[in-house]
Amino acid sequence: MTKGLLTIADALLLARILALLLIANGAPVLATRLLAGRLAMPLDGGSTFFDGRRLFGAAKTARGVVASILCTSLAASLLGMGWGLGAILAASALMGDLFASFSKRRLGLAVHARAFGLDQIPESLLPLLVLQARLHLGAVDIVVLTVAFVLLETLLSVLLYRLKIRDRPY
Template sequence: MDLSRLSTDLLFVALITVANGAPWLLGRCFGVDQARPVDAGLRFADGRPLLGPSKTWRGLAAAMIATPIFALLMGWPVWLGLAVGGAAMIGDLLASFLKRRLGLASSTSAPGLDQIPEALLPVLVATFWLDLDWFDLGLVVWIFLIGHLLVTHLIPRLLRSDSY
C-alpha cells in the first residue's frame, strides 16, 4: 500500500470519527434530556423502543453540519461530507435498532455492533468517490473499530487505574 492511499484511509477514518463524535460531543455539552428523540418515543412490535432516547434530531443535525465542514477543511467536497455524515448516522440508527431488538438498553455498549455499521456504511458510500478498494474498506473499518474501542473502553479504565 502506498502512503497516499494510507493517508486517504486515515483522513477518512478522521471524517467518520467526526460524523460519529459530533452527536456525542453535543450530547455531553447539553445533555439529551431536552433533545427530541428521532423515534418520538415509538415502540416496535416487540414492545421495546424503536431506537431509544439517545438518538436525537440534535445529534443528527450535529453530524450533518460537522462532517461536511470537516470534509471541506480536508479539501474534500461538502457533498462527500454530507454523504458520509448521513451514512454514519444511518449506521448508528441501525445499530441502535438492532440493540433494542436484542434487549439492550439505550447507551449500552455493544462492541462491534456500535462501530461496524457506523464505519462500514460511510466507507461503502464513499468507495467510488475516493477510489477505495476492498483493502481500504477493511482497513478503515478496522482502524475505526479499534480506535473507538480504545477510546471508549481501554483508556477510561487506564485513567481510573490506581497504578500511576
C-alpha cells in the same frame, strides 16, 4: 486506491477518511455534553416496534444528527474533500448507527448497553460502502478502515469517559 504498495497520497486519504468517520460518530457525543438537554428530541419520537420496544431509544436525537452532519461537512471541507462528501459520510454513518440501535433494541439490550462490533461496524462500514466508488476504495481499504475505526473508536471512547465527556466507556 492503488493495487500494490500504498502510496503516501493513499495513506493520507485513508487517514482523512478515518478522521471523518471519527468526527461523524463523535460529534453527537460532544453535542450532548455541550448542549445538555437542548435539542434532545428522540428521532423515534417515542415510537415502538411490533415487539413493544422503542425503535431506537432516547439517545438517538435530532441534536446528534445535526451535530454529526454539520461537523463532518465542515471537517471534510477543511480537509479538501468537499462538504457534500462529509454530509453523505455523516448521514450514512448515522444510518449505520440507527441500524445498530434498532438491532440492539430487538435483542432486548438497554439503551447504552455495550455490544462490541455492533456498536462500531455498521457506523463505519455503511459510509465506506456508500462512498466506495467516489473515494476509489478497494475491499482491503474498506476492511482496514473498518478495523482501524473499531480500534480507535474503542480507545477514544475510554479516553472520553476518563475525561468525563462520555457517561460510559464503550
